[in-house]
Amino acid sequence: MKRRLLALLACPACGGGLSLTDERLEGEEIMGGRLDCGGCPATYPILRGVPRFVRVDHETAAAAGADAVPVDDLEKRTAAAFGYEWTHYDEIAEHYRQQFLDWLAPVDADFFRGKAVLEGGCGKGRHSALAAEFGASDVVAVDLGEAVEAAFPNTRHLPNVHIVQADLKRPPVKPVFDYAFSIGVLHHLPVPEDGFRALASKLRPGGHISAWVYGREGNGWIVHLVSPVREKLTSRMPHGVLDRLSGLATLPVYLSTKLVYGPTGGRVLGRGLPYGPYLSYIARFPWREQRSIVFDHLVAPVAHYIARDEFAAWFERAGLEDVRIEHHNANSWRGFARRPADAA
Secondary structure, X not given: OOHHHHHOEOOOOOXXXXXEEEEEXXXXXXXEEEEEEOOOOOEEEEEOOEEEOEEOOHHHHHHHHHHOEEOOHHHHHHHHHHXXXXXXXXXXXXXXXXXXXXXXXXXXXXXXXXXXXXXXXXOOOXXXXXXXXXXXXXXXXXXXXXXXXXXXXXXXXXXXXXXXXOOOOOOOEOOOEEEEEEEOOHHHXXXXXXXXXXXXOOEEEEEEXXXXXXXXXXXXXXXXXXXXXXXHOHHHOOHHHHXXXXXXXXXXXXXXXXXXXXXXXXXXXXXXXXXXXXXXXXXXXXXXXXXXXXXXXXXXXXXXXXXXXXXXXXXXXXXXXXXXXXXXXXXXXXXXXXXXXXXX
């Protein structure tokens, strides 16, 4: 944890400011210590350089005590699933740059310059690192589970990135952010809109928000065939077993993208192939990345596939304006909007 993060943090229990106690330094990083709330008796530990605001496992429960946000069993399973994924597939690859911008369009790299940015669900920190590289003044990246153990070492060298273990439905930050985004995370929450509204609430007036979610449209075969298997079977497997199974399941995907979808752009004889836009898009990805994608689709205890009208309603109900929603790869939705400048 960098000391400058203190100016952005707030107690999730009362919204009060936090102060450092018993900090243990390694260079510029605060690797251990405690955050004490000035507005209530709550305290939160710093473990291995990461402030911890949730009780998700035995270690954080013991260290955080009663003040940290409790997490229900379903969310614990979700945190454990993606914690396994991002601590095992923890590489930061060059192709993430364009993928990141494609998920956030119309946002481009220049948009980040000088902005305070909040990320809801950071995984291994790949997007946090890019936002920092693009010139954000500060990036506060929140994740619920063990993924922070990958995100912190992946971003520790960046002076403007801060990794926080917390519930994105209750981000422990002040409402001072110029931009908030969440990529591929909200649809794994029990109630996805709760996370979206929480992120939007941390924007300053005039700030912007982006979200990318699985679409209901274009994913009928996953909704009706893959999701029941995931819910009843694969998400309940030991993660190591599922990882090995995912390697086998990746083989036909990888071969079809490299031999068919990539060379043809997802079209043969003028007709679109099944799932053409998406599979031709990931054809450029290496084996390990495609295997991570397959694992990702099989491991989640919860995955909502969201219709465009429902996605648009999130923005309306949050009081946002200048809303722009686009279909991405014919199977997902990306949205961008602004909090009104006169918002209270």
